Amino acid sequence: MTAAVPGSAPTPAFAPAGPVEIAPGVQWIGALDPVLRSFDALMKTAGGTSYNAYAVRGAAGVAIIDTVDADYADEFFARLEACARYDEIKVIVLNHLEPDHSGALPELLRRAPGARVQCSPRGLQTLRALLGADFAKYDIAPVTTGHSADLGDRVLDFYNTPNVHWPDTQCTWLGDARLLFTCDLFGSHYCDGRLFDDLVGDFRFSFEHYYDRLMRPFRSSVVAALDLLEPLDPAMIAPSHGPVLRTEPARYLRQYRRLSEPRHSFGTGTDKTLAILYVSAHGATARMAQAVLDGAAEEPGVRVSLFDLEGGELSPFVDLIEHADGIVIGTPTINNDAARAVWELLAKLVDIETRGKLGAVFGSFGWSGEAVRNVEARLQGLQMRLPEPGLKVKLHPSEAQLEDARDFGRRLAAHLTGRAAPREIGLTELAAR
Amino acid sequence: MEKATLTFTDVSITVNVPPGTRIIEMSEKVGSGITYGCREGDCGTCLTHVVEGAENLSEPTALELRVLQENLAGKDDRLACQCRVMGGAVKVHPG
Ligand SMILES: Cc1cc2nc3c(=O)[nH]c(=O)nc-3n(C[C@H](O)[C@H](O)[C@H](O)COP(=O)(O)O)c2cc1C
Ligand code: FES
Ligand SMILES: [Fe+2]
Ligand SMILES: [Fe+2]
Numbered sequence: 001m002t003a004a005v006p007g008s009a010p011t012p013a014f015a016p017a018g019p020v021e022i023a024p025g026v027q028w029i030g031a032l033d034p035v036l037r038s039f040d041a042l043m044k045t046a047g048g049t050s051y052n053a054y055a056v057r058g059a060a061g062v063a064i065i066d067t068v069d070a071d072y073a074d075e076f077f078a079r080l081e082a083c084a085r086y087d088e089i090k091v092i093v094l095n096h097l098e099p100d101h102s103g104a105l106p107e108l109l110r111r112a113p114g115a116r117v118q119c120s121p122r123g124l125q126t127l128r129a130l131l132g133a134d135f136a137k138y139d140i141a142p143v144t145t146g147h148s149a150d151l152g153d154r155v156l157d158f159y160n161t162p163n164v165h166w167p168d169t170q171c172t173w174l175g176d177a178r179l180l181f182t183c184d185l186f187g188s189h190y191c192d193g194r195l196f197d198d199l200v201g202d203f204r205f206s207f208e209h210y211y212d213r214l215m216r217p218f219r220s221s222v223v224a225a226l227d228l229l230e231p232l233d234p235a236m237i238a239p240s241h242g243p244v245l246r247t248e249p250a251r252y253l254r255q256y257r258r259l260s261e262p263r264h265s266f267g268t269g270t271d272k273t274l275a276i277l278y279v280s281a282h283g284a285t286a287r288m289a290q291a292v293l294d295g296a297a298e299e300p301g302v303r304v305s306l307f308d309l310e311g312g313e314l315s316p317f318v319d320l321i322e323h324a325d326g327i328v329i330g331t332p333t334i335n336n337d338a339a340r341a342v343w344e345l346l347a348k349l350v351d352i353e354t355r356g357k358l359g360a361v362f363g364s365f366g367w368s369g370e371a372v373r374n375v376e377a378r379l380q381g382l383q384m385r386l387p388e389p390g391l392k393v394k395l396h397p398s399e400a401q402l403e404d405a406r407d408f409g410r411r412l413a414a415h416l417t418g419r420a421a422p423r424e425i426g427l428t429e430l431a432a433r
Numbered sequence: 434m435e436k437a438t439l440t441f442t443d444v445s446i447t448v449n450v451p452p453g454t455r456i457i458e459m460s461e462k463v464g465s466g467i468t469y470g471c472r473e474g475d476c477g478t479c480l481t482h483v484v485e486g487a488e489n490l491s492e493p494t495a496l497e498l499r500v501l502q503e504n505l506a507g508k509d510d511r512l513a514c515q516c517r518v519m520g521g522a523v524k525v526h527p528g
Contacts, residue, residue, distance in 0.1 A: 121503040122477070144505060160505065167477065167504075356443070356466050356527065376464075385527075386464030387444035415445065424438075424447040430462050 010034040010048070013201075014193035018082040022195070022244055023177040023236060025057040025154075029064075029079035030240075031072035034191045043213035047206075048191035051076075051100055052240045054181060055083055056174060058151020061090030064115070065172055065181045066240050070103030077104070077111075086112040091149045093156065094119040095183035096169045097126040101240055106131060109138055118143045120160055123168035143170075145228070161185065161225035165214050171229060178235035184214065185225060186252055188242030197243040206242060207252075211259050212351070219322075219353045222260045226253060262323035272416040274358075275320055276306045278330030279339040284364035284396045289330045291402040292362060295409025296328075302413040309341045318348050325416050326358030328409075329379070333363065333371040342371075346378050359384035360412050362391040362405065369394075387415045389433045440524040441465040442484060452520045456481060456513035466527040472514045477504040479513040480528035487511075489521040 012032035019027035030052035039045050051068035053076055062084045068076040089112040094102060097119065109115070109131070119127060121142040128135050143149075144160040157173040164185050172181040188207040192200035215222050230253055237245040237252060245252050276293055280286035289306055296304040307317065321327055329346075331338040359379035361372045372390035379386060391408045393401045414420040439459055440447040446463045457479065460467040470478035474496045483490065487509055493501065497515040504510075510528050 121505060124503055125475075142503075162505075355468075380461065380464070380468070383466055383468045383527075385443045385466035387446070389464070420445045422440075422445045422447065424449065425463075426449045427451075430448060430459070433462065 012048070012191055012193055016193050016195070019055070019079045020195055022054070022238060022246075023174075023179050026174065026177060026179060026238075027055045027057075027079070027083045028195060028238075028244070029053050029055050029076060029083065031068045031075035031079075032191050032193055033069065033072060036189070039189055040214070043189070043209065045189040047189075049189040049241050050191050052238065052242075052244070053080075053101075053104075054238060055080060056151065056154070056156065057084065058154040060150065060152030062088045063091040063093060063149060063151055063156055064089055064108065064112075065093045066095055066101045066183060067092075067104035067108055069100045073104040073107055077107070087114070089115045090151065091115060091156070092117045093149070093158075093172050093181070094123055094127070095172055095181060095240070096166060097123050097130065098166060098184075101183060102126075102130055106134070109134070113138065115139070116141055116149070118147075118149060118158070120144060120158075120162065120168050120170040122162060123170075126168060159228055161221075161228060163218050163221035164225050165218055171225070173232060173234075178233070179238060180229065180232060180234040180236070180249075181238050181240075182229075183240045185222075185239060186237050186245060186256065187214075187239040190242040192243065195244050196247075197245045198247045200243045203243055207255075208259065210241070211256065215256075216259075216351060217353055219260050219262075222256060226257055226260065229253070271301055271303045272325040272413075273323065274302055274304045274326045274328065274413060274416060275324045276304065276328045276330065277309050277317065277345065278307070279309045279332065279341045280330070280364075281332055281334065281339070284393065285330045285332045285362070287402065288362050288364060288391070288393060288397055288405045291397070291405035292328055292330070292409035292412075295406030296413040298410055299413030299417060299419070301417050304409075304413065309339075309345060314345060314348050317345055318352060321349065321354070321357075322352040324357065326360070326412065328360045328362065328412060329375050331361070331363045331371045331375060333365040333369050336368055336370050338363075338371040338375050342375060346375070346382075349382055355383035357384045358412065358415055359386050360388050360390065360408070361386075362393075362408065364393050364395060364397065366395060387420065388412060435520050437489070437518045437520045438522045439518050440485075440522070441467075442524055442526045450518055453517050455515070455517050456511075456525060460513055467513050467525070468527070469514055474500060474512055474515045476500075477512070480504055480506060481511055481513040481525050482507070482528045483509045483511055484524040484526060486521055486523035489519055489523050491517040491519055
């Protein structure tokens with residue numbers, strides 16, 4: 001995380017002096033960080049952020065929901081101490097173990113060693129690493145959907161919502177207040193001590209930018225989380241960054257729905273879509289691209305499209321790929337590698353979910369031909385499936401090689417429709433690929 | 434030698450493998466979408482769904498069992514970096 005220029009450290013806007021009651025018996029005990037300018041090496045945070053944590057008081061004790069970044073622990077403990085004693089803490093809920101929420105945990109556990117720690121099963125791995133030898137000293141109980149924590153007259157229910165940016169993410173529901181604690185989901189990197197969505201400044205841009213940078217690569221996990229959470233119909237959503245959402249929370253759920261739909265979800269019906277994106281310096285790879293298109297277009301039920309990467313801007317291509325069922329990349333080998341425009345595109349693909357998409361690579365080369373293999377490795381790194389080994393042609397393709405390219409296109413399209421012929425191969429043949 | 438086959442349904446390929454082969458040794462070469470992180474049974478990235486032939490895979494070790502459990506894996510899910518095809522036919526796809 002990167003801070004603003006030293007010496008110009010801004011003070012948080014409207015910082016509350018103590019804890020803030022957001023619902024009966026529920027206190028905000030978080031911290032404001034007006035200094036942060038870059039979060040997770042993923043996004044800019046022009047006005048800083050907040051680390052929200054909460055204390056829920058029940059007849060049988062207090063639950064703490066998440067903590068804050070270690071640098072802001074003092075602020076968190078001061079607010080906590082103003083509304084609860086450490087020996088009243090029965091439960092510590094960790095909805096997510098990233099350091100911005102677990103930073104104050106080791107110290108909190110030293111002060112409240114009898115509390116039961118509840119995180120998702122996937123959180124255990126990180127918790128073990130965070131606590132080291134102390135892990136065994138504490139009462140740590142993993143929870144998932146269907147589990148709850150009893151505070152006497154009120155109950156916290158857990159909802160397992162994995163992979164909404166880390167494997168460990170979960171949400172916690174306080175039924176009597178219809179209050180949903182979502183940690184990073186529905187967050188904004190927006191620093192404003194007035195806390196509530198109807199009181200703070202205009203944070204809508206931050207809400208959406210946050211979605212784009214942190215949640216968009218996990219689109220289908222976000223959709224699964226929405227499926228689980230929407231029926232709760234919360235009266236308030238309390239995330240761990242930015243404003244507490246109490247003005248028609250359903251609006252925010254709907255906005256996440258909208259954002260998590262592929263931008264181009266209109267028009268193609270049940271057809272599969274295959275995008276061929278290529279770069280060509282002398283026209284050889286371009287001719288192959290046309291042949292791949294011609295072959296793939298023969299397959300009914302597949303919409304194939306062809307784009308010269310150098311003719312377009314990156315971000316519409318990224319939107320296109322987010323929605324495509326498969327992509328085929330064409331690149332010549334230039335200086336022992338794929339063309340620059342291809343790498344620029346591939347670097348942007350971490351912004352979207354690529355897991356499970358079909359990928360394939362082809363290209364012309366002069367003597368060494370490294371580009372195809374390099375791009376294949378990258379597509380595998382993006383968790384795509386590559387059913388066909390890449391197609392390479394030395395210099396300009398012959399008629400026979402163009403027919404190979406058409407066939408390559410036909411086979412790729414057939415993989416999308418499920419009509420690809422099953423193949424059986426031995427180890428020697430596999431090694432030769 | 435006894436024969437075993439390992440099918441990756443996401444890329445429609447069956448590989449003839451010697452018994453004892455780990456899924457990880459084949460899946461990347463055939464281009465399957467099964468992906469790896471730690472490659473040593475710790476992270477759960479390689480979670481793989483067994484469509485057929487679960488009984489032909491090696492018994493999960495204590496380490497694999499723990500990671501499967503922490504990943505809330507279904508009964509036919511395995512870690513591709515850990516389990517071995519012991520014989521017969523096994524069909525898998527990314528988890
Ligand atoms: C947004 C984000 C995504 C992450 N994704 C992964 C991941 O996919 N796999 C992994 O092993 N670690 C992942 N991590 C964990 C980081 O690698 C880990 O926290 C590391 O210690 C951070 O190092 P740093 O302090 O140099 O930034 C992720 C961390 C962040 C902040
Ligand atoms: S790759 Fe990490 S568990 Fe298999
Ligand atoms: Fe996070
Ligand atoms: Fe966070």
